[in-house]
Amino acid sequence: MEKSIIIAGFGGQGVMVAGQLLCYTACETTDRYVTFFPSYGAEMRGGTANCYVVISDEPVGAPKVSRADYLVVLNDPSLERFRDAVVPGGTVFVNSSVVTHDIGRTDINVVKVDAGAIAYELGNPKVLNLVIVGAIIGYTDLLPAENVLQTAFKKLGAKRPEMNPINEAAFRRGLEIGKSARSGE
């Protein structure tokens, strides 16, 4: 099984960390193949930042896909840019705290995650990306949830151990949203 994910937002929303957290988990806690490709080369500050993640049981072909199984959009410009980059039957995860535009497609699933608001409620807007990662894992079972959490502690907690509790809270809130979205389908 091969699954591809595009995560898109603007610089500072934790796009790269979200993608890398999935990848480090796959690399260090499973024997699956995984690639990460960032795209922020010549983007302006405030412009879109995005990354491509592929997790597979087979060696990965292209690290950058034209259409992904899952799309995460953290703001409206990302939705505009990547709306068509989801396979039919795929799923888009929307940061509904700031995304106001219409999804505009009826052939894909939509999981709305009020990630920005949840992060504020938890006391740190930076953990928005952990809410989103939780939602992806809850909805897809792409990776074992506890492995992702342990990897977050290891990678993000190395420099900021005081962030571990709030990172965990954010991840678990997202996880529940993802799980209930899947059971509701």
Add this chain to the structure above:
Amino acid sequence: MADRVFMKGSEAIAEAAVRAGCRFFAGYPITPQNEVPEYFARRMPQVGGVFLQGESEVASANMTYGAAAAGVRAMTSSSSCGISLKSEAISWMAGARLPVVIANFQRGGPGIGTIQPSQQDYFQATKASGNGGFEMLVLSPSTLQEAVDMTAEAFELADRYSNPVLLLLDGFTGTMMEPVSLPEPLSEERIAAIRASKTWAATGKRGGAQHKVMCGPGLDTRLSQQAMNREAAAMYAKWREEECDCEEFMLEDAEVVVTAYGISGRIAKSAVKLLRAEGIRAGLIRPRRVHPFPAKVYDSLDFSRIRGIVCAEMSIPAQFATDVEAVVHGRTAFAYALSSGGDILDRSEIMEAARGLMRD
């Protein structure tokens, strides 16, 4: 798993170089390979090596020439238009027969092109990397694991033949991350022994063999120039027999052959597997070295069975494909999947080209 580390390509290659005993790196910034000098800048002081950021590509390439002439395993890297600037020094390295590893993380071209990944430098890498008609072994990995392994291999080959070796990479390989297993580093004793074996090295002491330094108007007589070039030509001929390296995948019963190298090679391989799942008997030829070109692999295909060959590369116009065409010489049909200017090849284009050959 435990021994896997998730690394960025440019950093994995730099670390592999350090572990292969590289103790000198000089470079000059250019996207998309800036993490290479950045990594060496941090890493070289830890192993007693030297990192230098030159004032230009020309300077950094000549600094690398100097380090190699002193017997140190040395490396430089750049991207496309930066490699063009280094080409003078690369020709001099070949002229002096110095072991140097050069990495080209190809971006768009010609000219300054784009900063996005491409494979537009195939001709430059394999036909004319500078004046004088010299050749280099050109290694082109498809995965980051291969990139790590080939970096170590490049240093061994450079020393074996006392000649520059080119790692032909691309912006994706430099920027993407993937799990790699790194080899054990060479011991300090081994590194010292390798350096000591280079009796021609300029060490500041008397004695030893003739230094590998080109000076003045070149060689003293036309005869010595001829002798040197004859020796080089014999080495290049030997490479064609002994140093080809090519992956052959599912060719036994293949009706359509997909061929690609470098980053496009991995995409081609995934396309071949999907074509097989569709019931199309596809196979893959993936040169791991694009010079010497593995002509025999193409030449020995069963053309009575094969309906055509799909050449896939991130170059417009096609360059790698011309070497394949020259060997095949009209014995089967060709189709192409090409991209340029930063768009990675889409495997669906390769698959559609293969289906087209099967329909024709």
